[in-house]
Amino acid sequence: LLILNGEPVVLGKESKLAKCIALMRSERKRLEKEGKRKEKWADSRVRIETENNFPTAAGLASSASGFACLVYTLAKLYELEWDTTQLSVMARQGSGSACRSLFGGFVKWEMGKLEDGSDSVAVQVAPSTHWPSLVAVILVVNDAKKDVGSTEGMQLTVASSTLFKARIASVVPERMEQMEQAILSKDFETFGTLTMQDSNQFHAVCLDSYPPIVYMTDVSRCIVKTVHEWNAKSGRLRAAYTFDAGPNAVVYLERESVAEWLSVVESVLPRSREQSEDVNYVSDPCGVLQAPCVEEVASVGLASASPGLLKRILVVPIGDGPRVVSEE
Amino acid sequence: LLILNGEPVVLGKESKLAKCIALMRSERKRLEKEGKRKEKWADSRVRIETENNFPTAAGLASSASGFACLVYTLAKLYELEWDTTQLSVMARQGSGSACRSLFGGFVKWEMGKLEDGSDSVAVQVAPSTHWPSLVAVILVVNDAKKDVGSTEGMQLTVASSTLFKARIASVVPERMEQMEQAILSKDFETFGTLTMQDSNQFHAVCLDSYPPIVYMTDVSRCIVKTVHEWNAKSGRLRAAYTFDAGPNAVVYLERESVAEWLSVVESVLPRSREQSEDVNYVSDPCGVLQAPCVEEVASVGLASASPGLLKRILVVPIGDGPRVVSEE
Numbered sequence: 001l002l003i004l005n006g007e008p009v010v011l012g013k014e015s016k017l018a019k020c021i022a023l024m025r026s027e028r029k030r031l032e033k034e035g036k037r038k039e040k041w042a043d044s045r046v047r048i049e050t051e052n053n054f055p056t057a058a059g060l061a062s063s064a065s066g067f068a069c070l071v072y073t074l075a076k077l078y079e080l081e082w083d084t085t086q087l088s089v090m091a092r093q094g095s096g097s098a099c100r101s102l103f104g105g106f107v108k109w110e111m112g113k114l115e116d117g118s119d120s121v122a123v124q125v126a127p128s129t130h131w132p133s134l135v136a137v138i139l140v141v142n143d144a145k146k147d148v149g150s151t152e153g154m155q156l157t158v159a160s161s162t163l164f165k166a167r168i169a170s171v172v173p174e175r176m177e178q179m180e181q182a183i184l185s186k187d188f189e190t191f192g193t194l195t196m197q198d199s200n201q202f203h204a205v206c207l208d209s210y211p212p213i214v215y216m217t218d219v220s221r222c223i224v225k226t227v228h229e230w231n232a233k234s235g236r237l238r239a240a241y242t243f244d245a246g247p248n249a250v251v252y253l254e255r256e257s258v259a260e261w262l263s264v265v266e267s268v269l270p271r272s273r274e275q276s277e278d279v280n281y282v283s284d285p286c287g288v289l290q291a292p293c294v295e296e297v298a299s300v301g302l303a304s305a306s307p308g309l310l311k312r313i314l315v316v317p318i319g320d321g322p323r324v325v326s327e328e
Numbered sequence: 329l330l331i332l333n334g335e336p337v338v339l340g341k342e343s344k345l346a347k348c349i350a351l352m353r354s355e356r357k358r359l360e361k362e363g364k365r366k367e368k369w370a371d372s373r374v375r376i377e378t379e380n381n382f383p384t385a386a387g388l389a390s391s392a393s394g395f396a397c398l399v400y401t402l403a404k405l406y407e408l409e410w411d412t413t414q415l416s417v418m419a420r421q422g423s424g425s426a427c428r429s430l431f432g433g434f435v436k437w438e439m440g441k442l443e444d445g446s447d448s449v450a451v452q453v454a455p456s457t458h459w460p461s462l463v464a465v466i467l468v469v470n471d472a473k474k475d476v477g478s479t480e481g482m483q484l485t486v487a488s489s490t491l492f493k494a495r496i497a498s499v500v501p502e503r504m505e506q507m508e509q510a511i512l513s514k515d516f517e518t519f520g521t522l523t524m525q526d527s528n529q530f531h532a533v534c535l536d537s538y539p540p541i542v543y544m545t546d547v548s549r550c551i552v553k554t555v556h557e558w559n560a561k562s563g564r565l566r567a568a569y570t571f572d573a574g575p576n577a578v579v580y581l582e583r584e585s586v587a588e589w590l591s592v593v594e595s596v597l598p599r600s601r602e603q604s605e606d607v608n609y610v611s612d613p614c615g616v617l618q619a620p621c622v623e624e625v626a627s628v629g630l631a632s633a634s635p636g637l638l639k640r641i642l643v644v645p646i647g648d649g650p651r652v653v654s655e656e
Contacts, residue, residue, distance in 0.1 A: 163499070163532060193538075210528070212552060214549050
């Protein structure tokens with residue numbers, strides 16, 4: 001039985017989660033047979049209650065992180081001896097990008113060369129503690145309902161975009177290399193430039209699909225423009241956007257720039273009257289914005305859009321992987 | 329002296345038009361010297377009054393057609409013996425795509441192979457009379473002011489898009505070939521598919537530029553979606569969009585589909601109250617929609633957007649090249 005955000009969900013035998021559970025159960029059974037686990041309950045039914053406090057179906061990898069958590073927790077429950085890489089391979093069955101979410105910090109997903117994809121695995125580039133000054137400001141756009149799911153969209157792009165092959169063959173491998181170096185040397189300028197270029201190119205091949213896939217909206221594009229204007233005005237790269245399969249932006253900044261960036265966002269994409277009174281409009285669960293924070297007023301000379309185009313703002317440092325927070 | 333839409337314009341010596349005039353003047357002088365023209369006035373100053381009744385700076389090739397007209401008219405004035413191809417080469421100096429506008433009907437612009445671009449010329453594929461049932465419905469989007477000019481934008485794309493090379497090397501040549509065949513055989517399905525795919529890919533490489541160039545807006549994307557939905561609902565390709573360097577759509581249809589398409593557009597992008605009373609909102613200068621036109625009511629099941637997102641609609645058949653309409 002699966003309880004998802006309080007609602008019971010019927011899990012088909014063919015569902016990705018059911019398949020994962022079946023695999024883990026048979027692994028537990030093996031351990032029990034070999035006498036490595038004394039309690040024999042591998043065949044018992046499991047009841048999963050899951051809750052997601054992150055915007056779902058908004059192209060913010062909520063299903064990837066959620067699936068990674070489920071796989072991690074089930075492996076704990078069944079007391080399996082799998083390492084993170086094995087869990088990552090398991091998670092990849094549920095959602096491609098879930099393979100990355102098992103690791104914390106900076107993670108790359110290697111394409112692999114084998115036909116069956118078995119060497120397409122995620123590898124940690126650096127732990128979450130590696131670059132403590134790096135912060136992500138997530139701008140959640142109001143209306144974020146996806147037309148096209150990310151897995152479905154990717155399949156259409158692979159099948160129909162004539163530019164996709166060129167991207168994979170001649171752009172991605174070199175960029176992966178450069179990005180890894182930029183992260184290891186904490187080179188924000190290179191990290192940010194590559195992040196923006198690759199986000200744009202991902203959306204370019206989506207648009208080159210047939211029929212075209214468009215995840216970004218005018219509000220997304222307003223954020224793109226604001227980032228470039230602010231960087232130009234600052235005389236150096238201070239913010240870098242990336243958009244996944246949805247209109248919401250993840251903007252990377254050094255911690256010292258966050259307060260000023262939030263004031264730039266407020267000036268270009270102001271909150272509505274109701275949002276002004278909402279203390280949760282900007283949430284900072286990990287205390288990136290230490291009080292007392294002097295609010296710097298910044299402007300990039302762009303006209304204000306109508307209020308309320310953003311739904312909320314999340315400020316987060318580079319996170320860790322899944323973790324047990326309490327055992328009952 | 330240049331009078332542009334009633335306003336005098338100072339023409340720099342280095343301006344593209346001034347250079348064209350200088351070249352034509354010296355050609356006239358040569359003809360005069362050789363006694364081929366009796367009246368000797370090559371050195372006289374010229375006064376040009378020009379008016380453009382088409383939306384300008386909106387990515388609808390108004391400057392290309394305008395420049396082509398200027399070159400054509402000046403060649404008439406100077407009584408030069410240049411053929412359309414020579415005029416086309418001249419026009420290309422002013423605006424790349426102006427080279428196409430000298431010809432009527434269906435025109436291709438060959439890339440050429442020479443370093444100096446001298447073999448990059450426009451060639452007529454078929455005259456305007458070739459496919460009389462083909463109609464273009466131009467949806468002019470409200471707010472159509474371009475951020476980035478098309479020439480400037482193209483230069484940035486060539487310099488910074490890593491996908492641009494792949495497009496030019498492996499996609500465009502084959503598509504040009506297929507498109508020419510589709511036009512010659514009046515194969516609307518192939519013509520329309522290629523038109524949409526190539527429009528999307530052009531905007532994809534714009535987005536892949538750095539900083540990214542975005543010409544389309546949410547209204548453009550709404551038109552894209554409406555076209556695909558309507559085609560799907562009709563069970564065949566009836567409409568095909570293309571977007572140039574701006575948010576406005578050119579939608580190609582067979583003449584018999586135009587009335588129904590206009591009713592689809594009205595249902596998805598309705599006019600404002602003021603626009604309902606404006607008889608010029610839909611203009612049909614060449615009488616494509618012959619009265620009495622039974623307005624077919626069609627729906628694609630998409631929700632109506634807020635009224636007034638379109639500025640106006642133009643219905644035109646495939647046009648002819650520049651022409652002398654009166655001599656004074």
